[in-house]
Amino acid sequence: MAAALEVKGLKKSFGDVTVLRGVDFTLAKGEGAVLLGANGCGKSTMLRCLNRLTSFESGTVRVHGTDVSTLAGAKLKIVRRELGYVFQQFNLIGNVSVFQNVLFGALGHPGGGLINSLSAFAPQAERDRAMHCLERVGLADKAPFRAHALSGGQQQRVAIARMLMQSPTIVIADEPIASLDPKAGREVLELLFRIVSEERLTVLCTLHQLDLAREFGPRIIGMKDGRVVIDAATDSIHISELEGLYRADGATSAASASRHAAE
Structure with a gap:
């Protein structure tokens, strides 16, 4: 192999x-x-x-x-x-939405960048993928919540979703x-x-x-x-x-x- x-x-x-x-x-x-x-x-x-x-x-x-x-x-x-990293500290931006935190996982994608990773400007395909990643970790319903409002376990799930967004x-x-x-x-x-x-x-x-x-x-x-x-x-x-x-x-x-x- x-x-x-x-x-x-x-x-x-x-x-x-x-x-x-x-x-x-x-x-x-x-x-x-x-x-x-x-x-x-x-x-x-x-x-x-x-x-x-x-x-x-x-x-x-x-x-x-x-x-x-x-x-x-x-x-x-x-x-x-x-290489997608998941750390002990969740490294989320607490005062922005869970959805936005996951979108930041696309920063390194071809044609990406900060502007295209912002929820207001992200292509529909990236927005759909961010929701799919949140569904994978069971937090699609938390997408509009600010990250700091979630429990520690939920925040680590968001970090995993962000990592998956990186592909x-x-x-x-x-x-x-x-x-x-x-x-x-x-x-x-x-x-x-x-x-x-x-x-x-x-x-x-x-x-x-x-x-x-x-x-x-x-x-x-x-x-x-x-x-x-x-x-x-x-x-x-x-x-x-x-x-x-x-x-x-x-x-x-x-x-x-x-x-x-x-x-």
């Missing part, structure tokens, strides 16, 4: 602090994985490197075969459209439920993974909840100290290996160590 996202030897430092120490993994088209690791292990930095929101010193990131490290200007913008092929969800209560968080995860499955999108989702990671992620990529130390099908990983990602001593299980040595 063709690769949607390839990361090889990715290294990144901030001054004297090395954050990424040669990260390697590949996601096939339509594949889903959960990314785990303690705070400070380099997860968020790595995610921001994928579309060059953060630069990196060495290594390669390929999106559908295109090396992003060699791109700039319009060519980089084209590749960035392929990405790869979804990067960086702790999308960290700001939500357990019930709302589960509902958002169920929605996100259902949509990416139905749309056959590739998804990489960072979580801290091991039970949810094992439930929703068919594959788990575990990072520690700037490296990938676990990369396997979820049902082949013992819970002690996942817990090891959060231990200060850096220990992982013998099973994990032997598997990576074999690979």
Whole structure:
């Protein structure tokens, strides 16, 4: 199966602090994985490197075969459209409508721009698509509401609709439920993974909840100290290996160590 996202030897430092120490993994088209690791292990930095929101010193990131490290200007913008991000913070504009927030997802479309993404000037096709995206997340009835009037779970659903409006092929969800209560968080995860499955999108989702990671992620990529130390099908990983990602001593299980040595 063709690769949607390839990361090889990715290294990144901030001054004297090395954050990424040669990260390697590949996601096939339509594949889903959960990314785990303690705070400070380099997860968020790595995610921001994928579309060059953060630069990196060495290594390669390929999106559908295109090396992003060699791109700039319009060519980089084209590749960035392929990656749709959902963040812990919803990053909505609170005092404008839900519908307008979703329309902003079309800013990067060919022929787009700020004017054509405003509800008063947006082409009918874009307006129809924005409503379709809201229907996908169950919030079509909230289209005229201001975003700040919605609950946290609803705002994250709007953020997912805005991401869908972008028409990405790869979804990067960086702790999308960290700001939500357990019930709302589960509902958002169920929605996100259902949509990416139905749309056959590739998804990489960072979580801290091991039970949810094992439930929703068919594959788990575990990072520690700037490296990938676990990369396997979820049902082949013992819970002690996942817990090891959060231990200060850096220990992982013998099973994990032997598997990576074999690979």
